[in-house]
Amino acid sequence: MHGAVARTALTIGFAAALSASLQGCFVALAGAAGGSALVATDRRTVGSQTEDREIQVKALSDLTKNLPDTSHINVAVFNQRVLLTGEVPDEGSKQKAEALTRAIANVGSVVNELAVLPASSFSSRANDSYLEGRVKGELVAYKDISANNFKVVSERGIVYLMGLVTPDEGSIAADATSKVTGVQKVVKVYQYIQPGQKAVPAVAATSAPTPVNADEEPTVGAVPDASVSSRPIN
CATH class of the missing domain: 1.10.287 (Helix Hairpins)
Incomplete structure (x- = not known):
């Protein structure tokens, strides 16, 4: 069943x-x-x-x-x-x-x-959907970033942030996300760009793409005074 x-x-x-x-x-x-x-x-x-x-x-x-x-x-x-x-x-x-x-x-x-792990429960997945909505709403409130530049994924209370962003934008979004009630951890899966850079072509695929471990990217716990550092995943 x-x-x-x-x-x-x-x-x-x-x-x-x-x-x-x-x-x-x-x-x-x-x-x-x-x-x-x-x-x-x-x-x-x-x-x-x-x-x-x-x-x-x-x-x-x-x-x-x-x-x-x-x-x-x-x-x-x-x-x-x-x-x-x-x-x-x-x-x-x-x-x-x-x-x-x-x-x-x-x-x-x-x-x-x-x-x-065993598959997450229905209530856990419902909570993740709720957190995604809360985080997206939080990002909309910040005038220095555009929420459209971020993809938000929540899994068991861990929030992953994807997007083509500048280091400053990424830090602002990660810090804002860490302050949302219920977020256990924030993992940045960004691809960084230069300020003012517009449309960005997709990364060139190879015959054997290199796997990326998100553990290499700094994470931050859900505490109001958390400091967020940034380092690109290449």
């Missing part, structure tokens, strides 16, 4: 990503006609945004088909960097998930944050 629930969660995630991909095609076309503010404010090129959606759909499909039913995996993609979060039953499944993801065309790097 538990495995069926986990499988259903993965299937729902795949369907949601597919829907987002189809919607993304429409948004990209609207942007070409001068109608999409979201695409216009994204620092990725339109091509990179489309590629990210395709990578996400492919990764969810491959992981659903090839990992145990008890796995619960979320896939977030930004500028060809793939973040894997969730839970898998054993270390072999964690490594297999990374290998499957790295094998997908145009993946630049993989941040494997899967935990070898």
Whole structure:
């Protein structure tokens, strides 16, 4: 029964990503006609945004088909960097998930944050969705950054921040996130850019992309006076 629930969660995630991909095609076309503010404010090129959606759909499909039913995996993609979060039953499944993801065309790097744990409960996932909304709302309130430049992912109270940002923007967002009630830790999975830099092409993929460990990036606990340092993940 538990495995069926986990499988259903993965299937729902795949369907949601597919829907987002189809919607993304429409948004990209609207942007070409001068109608999409979201695409216009994204620092990725339109091509990179489309590629990210395709990578996400492919990764969810491959992981659903090839990992145990008890796995619960979320896939977030930004500028060809793939973040894997969730839970898998054993270390072999964690490594297999990374290998499957790295094998997908145009993946630049993989941040494997899967935990070898039982699949999270429905209430835990609901709380993560709530935290994502709270963090996004918090980022909107800061005038020195644009919330549109950040992708927010929450897993078991750990919040991951992705995006093409300057070091200052990244620090502001991480510090703001750390102050949101319920956030256990903030992990920065940024790709840094220069101030004033606009659209940024996706990173060049190689035949064997280098995996990235988010533990190399500084983290900060959810305390009001936390100091946040920044170091790019290359």
